Amino acid sequence: MSETKSEIKIEDLGYSEFFESDRSKLGLGGFPVARVIAEYKEAYRVKNENGEYLAKITGKQMFNALSREDYPAVGDWVSITDLGEERAVIHKVLPRRTMIKRKCSGKNEIQIIATNIDVAFVVESIDGDYSLNRFERYFAIANDGGIKPAIILNKIDLISKEDLESKISQIKDRFGDIDLILTSTVTEEGLARLKGYIGKGKTYCFLGSSGVGKSSLINKLIGRKAIKTKDIDLRTDRGRHTTTGREMYFLENGGIVVDNPGMREVGMADATAGIDNVFDEITVLAEKCKYVDCTHTHEPGCEVLAAIKSGRLDEGKYNNYASMKKEAEYYEATELEKRQKDRQFGKFIKTAKDQLKRYGHKDF
Ligand SMILES: Nc1nc2c(ncn2[C@@H]2O[C@H](COP(=O)(O)OP(=O)(O)OP(=O)(O)O)[C@@H](O)[C@H]2O)c(=O)[nH]1
Ligand SMILES: [Mg+2]
Ligand SMILES: [Zn+2]
DSSP: OOTTOOOOOGGGGTOOHHHHHHHHHTTOTTSOEEEEEEEOSSOEEEEETTEEEEEEEOHHHHHHOOSGGGSOOTTOEEEEEEEETTEEEEEEEOOOSOEEEEEOTTSSOEEEEEESOSEEEEEEESSSSOOHHHHHHHHHHHHHTTOEEEEEEEOGGGSOHHHHHHHHHHHHHHHTTOOEEEOOTTTOTTHHHHHHHSOTTOEEEEEOOTTSSHHHHHHHHHTSOOSOOOOTTOGGGTTOOSOOSOEEEEOTTSOEEEEOOOOSSOOOTTOHHHHHHHTHHHHHHHTTSSSTTOOSSSOTTOHHHHHHHTTSSOHHHHHHHHHHHHHHHHHHSOHHHHHHHHHHHHHHHHHHHHHHHHTTOTTO
16 A cells, blocks of 8 residues: 555445445445446446546346446445456445436436435526426436435526525425525635535535536535536537536535536436425325326316415416326336337328328428
8 A cells, every 4th residue: 555545434435334234235245345436438437445446347247237227327336346456346236325317218218317315406597498397307306216405596696686586486485495505606606505515425416407507516616627617608519518427526525426417308217206295285185186096187176276276286386297297107108008109109190191291291
């Protein structure tokens, strides 16, 4: 060991009794553990008290993997063998405490965003296509993974005090006592509060659309420009993602943060449970519906519809609930059902095309 050995303890990286007890149960006591801090195409960067390694999974592990969820992801604790020269082999992923995942649109594949996360920061900027509904989508993903969500409203330098106040009260009306942190990386407002919010040894995941300022915020937390952010002058680059990979950073105050590429659309994955959590209010009302399988769309004796009518339930919230539920149910449909739906849709398109042709729309 060199004299400049860092003084990092494994607990500083987020390790706890939870993982340790599984490690012994799985008979992995003889192997060192490390945390996955970045994911590349066919390799991972892992870190423990002895340093960082470029790591690959064993062929056996790859062979045994049934789905994407069996592969390591950023945030995971893995057992490794140190191969020297900062290389390692990953044997096993220790059971996860929490997981943020989403369904890739169009594909029946799960994408793991990050694991073993304590708090999901849902970052939204007040410019661009600010939307209250989007918060709910992110909350559902967080709740589904057993993770507490919190809102960071960024770029508050771009609006007036009055406009900001009205945004805050909209958020409070809709989401009640959600933790809300207002920030600007330009004026540095709110950054001290954000730092104070982040606790030692806890892991925070930054989620949100591209360009809301996730990487800029993390750079401020780190105290230097560790991550590349979008250049303000490159207007032509709009819509392009600046961050392309997921990566974990360790803050001086002991907090751990994960930066993510912006999400173009927030898929609902299998977040049905998460949705009901987000919409607790609706779930509680639904218990009083006349029919147990009430869909709260047209049924007589529906308590949810009654609550909208009387103004006890926010209509925007209900509409968002309905569309998210539909989406999640679609994703949860079996592969067979999906294929049937696709086939039906294909038929429908074909018939429509034939008809249009007959009426002379040749370029359809
Ligand atoms: N006015 C203002 N601009 C900001 C603020 N924070 C970030 N920006 C700018 O917003 C742009 C996007 O910031 P990024 O940090 O790259 O955004 P991101 O969320 O990491 O984006 P992706 O990596 O693409 O997901 C950059 O031009 C930043 O300089 C802020 O508080 N106020
Ligand atoms: Mg970024
Ligand atoms: Zn109902």
